Amino acid sequence: MTDQNSTALKSTTIPSFDYEDVKAAHARIRDRIVQTPTLKSITLSEMAGAEVFLKFENLQFTAAYKERGALNALLLMDESKRQAGVIAASAGNHAQGLAYNAKNLGIPATIVMPSTTPMVKVEQTRGHGAEIVIFGGNYDESYAHALELAEQRGLTYIHAFDDPHVAAGQGTVAIEMLEQVPDLNRLIIPIGGGGLCSGMATAAHAINPDIKITGVQAALYPSMYGKLKGEEVTAGGDTLAEGIAVRNPSEFTAAIIKEHVDEILLVGEAQLEEAVSLLLQIEKTVVEGAGAAGLAALLANKEKFAGEKVGLILCGGNIDTRLLANVLLRDLARSGRLARLRLHLRDQPGALYNVVREFAEHEVNIIEVYHQRVFTNLPAKGLITDIECEAKDREQLEGLIVALNKSGYDVRQVELAD
CATH class of the missing domain: 3.40.50.1100 (Rossmann fold)
Structure with missing residues (x-):
């Protein structure tokens, strides 16, 4: 969150x-x-x-x-509130902007972060000199706890936007x-x-x-x-x-x-x-x-x-x-430069070789090959092969797919969700 x-x-x-x-x-x-x-x-x-x-x-x-708003709010605090310190609940940019500027101004800062916060963000914020409190499984719980700490410790709460x-x-x-x-x-x-x-x-x-x-x-x-x-x-x-x-x-x-x-x-x-x-x-x-x-x-x-x-x-x-x-x-995949093609093959010598030859003839680079023999609805002598490949553009990729279909292969492209 x-x-x-x-x-x-x-x-x-x-x-x-x-x-x-x-x-x-x-x-x-x-x-x-x-x-x-x-x-x-x-x-x-x-x-x-x-x-x-x-x-x-x-x-x-x-x-x-976020540094801009945090800094302005800190500079407008009176000296007694600065000495007491500030607090915020945040798992993102507000945390770092507030911690960084508070450190530069000599103001103690406490940041309450949810337990789901990526560790890199926790450590980046701690690196700016803030005390980090991990509390709650989401922002709402962290926010409520931050308000409690503000009351208990006499800290000024700096909101990310409602200020x-x-x-x-x-x-x-x-x-x-x-x-x-x-x-x-x-x-x-x-x-x-x-x-x-x-x-x-x-x-x-x-x-x-x-x-x-x-x-x-x-x-x-x-x-x-x-x-x-x-x-x-x-x-x-x-x-x-x-x-x-x-x-x-x-x-x-x-x-x-x-x-x-x-x-x-x-x-x-x-x-x-x-x-x-x-x-x-x-x-x-x-x-x-x-x-x-x-x-x-x-x-x-x-x-x-x-x-x-x-x-x-x-x-x-x-x-x-x-x-x-x-x-x-994923952007390469949407543009047709990267693709995963799924083919149904017979489980026999030379089956994969013949497919790879089609890729070579169309100058499409094979990156990874995955075989699946057991968990399929194909007959026992069939298999599913996923081939991740790289083309120079969508036209080249579509040319390969057309050629594979003409050669009798059941082939489809694994699409990304929109």
């Missing part, structure tokens, strides 16, 4: 929040963070049919924009983007709990009232989408965009997003995987699923954004290396 999968803090009134808060935050934090570049991608622009500009927030020290000071810090991304590329006419912003989008949209509309704002959520977690439409939605499942996997966004951020955001688009897992892969291949930059959500939405809705000057936020780069490897391999 990620740090946002909770029932967000509820307030009886919505806190006041405007552009002055974001401007003040920018003046406060700008010399303590990386003012990341906003660069045009020529290749992605050609693919999308729009001018595409990327804001590289994955170049922050902790590889995510005007945090949202103001996140909004500084928009100020920098529009300083760097003043004539952007649309921003596409990932939405989880809504801290980034609410802060950026507030700033962007103050700077340019005509700019269009599009939010994007993972289709498995359409919580803000449903909230603003007044629809009951189901949020849950294993999404690549875990950084925006939020079941319950806050009333505070929802009110701002309702005012400033033109629409919210949903993207599927295959679209997120493709976007992560494209950013690595084309821009040579590593992003997590949430960081690729804007590009996924852009490429899935080209007609909507055609001819526009679009700003995308690569909001984080903290993706597990094994997961990244899987994403890249």
